[in-house]
Amino acid sequence: MKILVTGANGQLGRELREVLGEKLPGMAVYTDVEDLDITDADELSKFVEKGDFSHIINCAAFTSVDKAESMPGQCARINSDAVQNIASVASRLGVKVLHISTDYVFDGKAFCPYRESDKVNPVSVYGTTKRKGEIVLLSMCPDAIIIRTAWLYSPYGNNFVKTMMRLGQERNSLSVVCDQIGTPTCARDLAQAIAAIVTARQWIPGIYHYSDEGACSWYDFAKVIHRMSGITSCNVTPILSEDYPAAASRPHYSVLDKSLIKKTYGITIPFWMDSLEDCIGRIKNNSDL
Numbered sequence: 001m002k003i004l005v006t007g008a009n010g011q012l013g014r015e016l017r018e019v020l021g022e023k024l025p026g027m028a029v030y031t032d033v034e035d036l037d038i039t040d041a042d043e044l045s046k047f048v049e050k051g052d053f054s055h056i057i058n059c060a061a062f063t064s065v066d067k068a069e070s071m072p073g074q075c076a077r078i079n080s081d082a083v084q085n086i087a088s089v090a091s092r093l094g095v096k097v098l099h100i101s102t103d104y105v106f107d108g109k110a111f112c113p114y115r116e117s118d119k120v121n122p123v124s125v126y127g128t129t130k131r132k133g134e135i136v137l138l139s140m141c142p143d144a145i146i147i148r149t150a151w152l153y154s155p156y157g158n159n160f161v162k163t164m165m166r167l168g169q170e171r172n173s174l175s176v177v178c179d180q181i182g183t184p185t186c187a188r189d190l191a192q193a194i195a196a197i198v199t200a201r202q203w204i205p206g207i208y209h210y211s212d213e214g215a216c217s218w219y220d221f222a223k224v225i226h227r228m229s230g231i232t233s234c235n236v237t238p239i240l241s242e243d244y245p246a247a248a249s250r251p252h253y254s255v256l257d258k259s260l261i262k263k264t265y266g267i268t269i270p271f272w273m274d275s276l277e278d279c280i281g282r283i284k285n286n287s288d289l
């Protein structure tokens with residue numbers, strides 16, 4: 001087994017470096033845009049051919065949901081066209097692909113957790129380009145695995161947890177939307193699930209949903225982040241999405257049903273607050289992150 005991880009400097013990529021480094025030492029090559037730009041089909045093709053990889057785990061993406069609205073071309077190049085590049089070389093060389101997608105492929109009109117077979121209807125440029133990536137990958141590589149995840153955070157890069165910890169210290173008050181319900185997901189937990197899939201006895205292709213367990217609003221999430229970080233001086237007020245100016249629309253409800261991945265791969269998923277507490281501890285212990 002030899003694994004190529006793309007987008008390896010992002011939140012998930014950094015966690016995968018640690019998790020795979022322990023579980024499969026020396027068996028993965030980690031790249032990001034400066035060493036391997038997945039939008040460059042020729043470069044990608046040569047890299048994969050030369051590296052003789054058995055698997056590609058694609059963590060690379062354009063993930064700025066609001067910026068995507070004003071940069072649809074760049075977003076599509078990374079989230080859809082580059083996935084086609086991966087699919088093309090993988091199908092030619094027989095490489096297994098594990099790709100990450102998003103809860104934002106759904107429109108959020110549901111009232112119970114989304115299953116993999118539920119109708120998709122993205123409401124943003126980001127969600128639309130990620131869905132196109134799913135379609136092109138499955139059409140060219142029916143053997144691929146796609147994991148849709150949600151609300152990722154980690155000690156690395158920019159994310160809601162780190163932003164709320166910073167703003168909670170800088171400000172006396174904050175307004176956070178309370179009418180978008182989803183599940184915060186620790187990137188470390190997703191990395192563990194990916195490692196379990198890659199090392200499983202059987203590779204069972206298809207789309208799977210993975211987030212941590214439970215559900216909350218961004219407002220609930222912010223309150224818990226502050227409580228767990230010991231921030232008491234910032235008053236957090238719940239507001240509606242319509243009162244919070246954002247370039248992109250987001251689903252009001254995007255909780256994922258994880259039954260399939262749990263049953264197929266025997267994965268146990270932590271409750272979101274337990275993982276959050278652990279991650280906040282890691283952030284506090286490393287001020288360089």
Ligand SMILES: NC(=O)c1ccc[n+]([C@@H]2O[C@H](COP(=O)([O-])OP(=O)(O)OC[C@H]3O[C@@H](n4cnc5c(N)ncnc54)[C@H](OP(=O)(O)O)[C@@H]3O)[C@@H](O)[C@H]2O)c1
Pocket residue numbers: 006007008009010011012013031032033034036037038039058059060061062063078082100101102103130148149150151152153157
């Ligand atoms: N973050 C979330 O809340 C969330 C929610 C649901 C699903 N997801 C999905 O989960 C996956 C991992 O997300 P993440 O939060 O770890 O993303 P991330 O932190 O934004 O990391 C993505 C990485 O991909 C790199 N990249 C961008 N363009 C590239 C290119 N052309 N070639 C190679 N690498 C490139 C980025 O580099 P630069 O930083 O230099 O651009 C970055 O290091 C993505 O597929 C994302 O769509 C994320």
